[in-house]
Every structure is written in structure tokens, then in C-alpha cells.
Amino acid sequence: MDYKIKSISLILTMLIAASALFASAAIAGTSDEPEITDPSGDAVIGEFPAATPVNSADIVAAWMNDDGENLSTTIQLFAMDSDPTAPEFFFLFELLHIRVIVYEFHFTVDETACWTRATYQLSEPSPPDVPGSAYTWESSAGTANGVVDDANNTLTIIVPLEDLGVSVGDIATELYVTSAAYLLMTDLSPVAEDRAPDADFGEDYTIGGAGGVPTPEITLSCSSKSKNVAPGANVTYAMVIYNTGGTEHAVTLAYAGLPSGWTATFDGGSATATITVPAQAGSTPGYKTANLTVGAPATAAVGEAAAVNVTATYVVSSVSHSSSALLTSKVVAAGDDTPPGDDPATTMMTAPAERA
Numbered sequence: 001m002d003y004k005i006k007s008i009s010l011i012l013t014m015l016i017a018a019s020a021l022f023a024s025a026a027i028a029g030t031s032d033e034p035e036i037t038d039p040s041g042d043a044v045i046g047e048f049p050a051a052t053p054v055n056s057a058d059i060v061a062a063w064m065n066d067d068g069e070n071l072s073t074t075i076q077l078f079a080m081d082s083d084p085t086a087p088e089f090f091f092l093f094e095l096l097h098i099r100v101i102v103y104e105f106h107f108t109v110d111e112t113a114c115w116t117r118a119t120y121q122l123s124e125p126s127p128p129d130v131p132g133s134a135y136t137w138e139s140s141a142g143t144a145n146g147v148v149d150d151a152n153n154t155l156t157i158i159v160p161l162e163d164l165g166v167s168v169g170d171i172a173t174e175l176y177v178t179s180a181a182y183l184l185m186t187d188l189s190p191v192a193e194d195r196a197p198d199a200d201f202g203e204d205y206t207i208g209g210a211g212g213v214p215t216p217e218i219t220l221s222c223s224s225k226s227k228n229v230a231p232g233a234n235v236t237y238a239m240v241i242y243n244t245g246g247t248e249h250a251v252t253l254a255y256a257g258l259p260s261g262w263t264a265t266f267d268g269g270s271a272t273a274t275i276t277v278p279a280q281a282g283s284t285p286g287y288k289t290a291n292l293t294v295g296a297p298a299t300a301a302v303g304e305a306a307a308v309n310v311t312a313t314y315v316v317s318s319v320s321h322s323s324s325a326l327l328t329s330k331v332v333a334a335g336d337d338t339p340p341g342d343d344p345a346t347t348m349m350t351a352p353a354e355r356a
Contacts, residue, residue, distance in 0.1 A: 037196070038060055043193065059077060062196060221325070225328065237294065240290075
């Protein structure tokens with residue numbers, strides 16, 4: 001299986017066409033509640049070799065999702081197996097090897113029929129362990145990102161809503177997905193096809209509907225955002241990163257905007273920090289703590305102030321999200337700098353009840 005994965009190149013494209021609209025009730029898409037489901041085992045080679053399953057052309061589910069800015073269309077396959085050639089026919093490898101599988105996700109929005117296309121293309125299989133091209137993504141509607149999840153057998157295209165010309169509140173109707181597998185001669189008819197669902201359409205989807213625009217899961221909090229510091233001294237800001245989501249997140253902390261001569265470091269003395277924040281447990285948010293130490297230059301004048309913007313960034317489905325806090329340090333005369341209003345955060349501290 002490894003050589004098959006290595007020997008493929010994926011081309012994801014996004015195209016738009018025109019058709020009719022029929023609006024109805026809508027639900028938000030997830031892998032647990034997909035808009036489209038389809039039985040497995042119904043994508044087969046029709047003639048030779050007889051009834052050989054084509055797992056990578058066999059669609060079992062598909063769904064849409066969005067975060068209010070980007071729309072995702074995901075196709076789940078029975079397996080990411082790109083070579084349906086049975087062992088007993090291996091001597092005909094060059095002839096029977098599936099070279100191209102085209103997947104299309106169709107939907108209609110505001111009297112416009114849209115579809116995303118993912119083309120799964122194999123490089124030359126001789127020798128079979130030669131790596132193919134890197135994954136590339138294209139879109140005629142604007143910039144698109146593609147995600148391949150081998151573990152879950154899914155292909156996802158992520159496109160900005162504004163590029164598609166759709167907005168929050170629009171309803172995507174007439175959802176269906178197709179696949180078509182071709183041999184070396186790609187101008188011939190497909191040797192295997194699938195449509196999901198087999199007839200009619202899947203459930204409608206509302207852009208930005210319930211579950212469509214997720215509530216931000218990561219929040220960066222600092223109870224004391226403004227502190228005094230003497231020239232040449234340091235001041236430490238204790239921060240808490242909350243997670244109200246159902247899964248843990250790797251969060252990257254970074255800062256920007258510090259004036260020349262000033263310094264800032266996170267725990268460990270680095271300019272950035274990556275922290276894994278646990279998921280919420282019941283009604284209690286998961287959280288981790290971190291410290292940012294800001295240093296004033298020895299030449300800093302009394303009354304001078306430095307503002308630094310700290311950002312916590314995390315990624316969900318290839319879409320970046322962030323939460324930030326603006327921290328201000330004011331220079332006072334030595335001896336007038338008051339002790340910090342909070343102690344440096346530790347992993348043993350209790351999550352503050354109040355979020356700044």
C-alpha cells in the first residue's frame with residue numbers, strides 16, 4: 001500500500017457552472033451526520049477483471065462544512081487504495097492499473113450549480129516505488145486548499161465563500177457526489193463509477209447554519225494586561241489558554257509590535273511557544289498556562305510605554321483561527337514599579353474564574 005500512496009499525485013480543482021435551485025430545510029455537515037451516505041461495495045470494474053472492487057472509487061459518505069469564511073466539501077471513500085488490479089492479473093499491471101480517478105461534489109446555491117473536483121492521478125508505475133508529484137490544488141473560483149486524510153480515507157477541498165459568491169444564510173441544495181475511474185487510456189469510458197446517493201440527492205446544507213460556524217474554541221486570557229516596569233527591569237504576564245472544544249488543540253503563541261530595545265520571551269526563553277491544550281471535560285474548559293516576560297531597556301524614559309500583541313493560533317480543518325491579547329508595560333522610576341498583580345503561571349495553578 002505504501003508504494004501506491006507514494007506513486008500518486010493529487011490535483012484538486014474547483015469549477016462553477018449554472019443550474020436551478022430548490023430550497024428546503026437544512027442541516028450542518030459533519031462526519032458524524034453527513035449530508036450524503038452511500039452503501040460500500042457498489043463501485044466495480046464492469047468487465048475485466050470481472051467485478052473487481054475499486055475501493056478508492058467507492059464513495060461511502062460526503063459532507064459540507066464552513067466556518068463563516070471558508071466552505072469545505074469532503075468525500076469519504078471506502079479505502080484509499082489506488083490499485084484495484086487483482087494479484088492473479090498482475091502480469092497485466094500496465095494495462096489494468098487505474099491511473100486516474102475523478103471525484104466531483106455537486107451542489108446548487110442561489111440558482112447556480114457548483115461543483116468541486118478532485119483528480120487522483122497516478123504517476124508511471126514502473127518501477128512502482130518511484131514517488132509521484134507533490135499534491136497541488138487549483139481553483140477557478142479563487143484560491144483553494146486541499147486536504148488528504150489517508151487515515152480516514154477522505155479528500156477535502158476548502159474554498160473561501162466570497163470566491164464562490166455565496167454568503168452566510170445561503171442554502172446548498174441538490175447535493176450529490178460522483179467518482180469515475182479510468183485506465184491508461186483516459187479518453188475511454190470509465191471502468192468504474194459511483195454516485196452517492198445512488199438516486200436523488202443528499203440533505204441540504206445551510207451556510208453558517210447550526211454547527212456550520214463553530215464557536216471559537218481557543219481563548220487567550222490575561223488577568224493583568226497593564227503593568228509597570230523600571231528601566232532595565234523585567235515584568236512577567238501570566239496567561240491562560242482556554243479550550244472549550246471537544247478535542248485538544250496544538251496552540252502556537254507569538255508576539256508582535258514590541259518597540260526597538262525592548263525584549264520579550266515566553267517560558268524557556270523563546271520568541272514563540274507551542275502548547276497542547278486539552279479538550280473541555282464536561283462543563284469545565286481545558287486550559288494550559290504560559291508566561292511572557294517583557295524587558296525594558298536601561299535607557300527607557302519614565303512615562304514611556306510599550307504595547308505587545310500576543311496571539312494564540314490554532315488550526316482546524318486546515319483553517320487558521322486565533323485569539324489575542326494586548327499587553328502594555330509602562331516605565332516608572334526604580335522603586336515605583338509595583339509588584340506584579342499576578343504570579344507567573346504554573347501548570348499547577350487553578351484556572352482563573354474570570355477571563356479578561
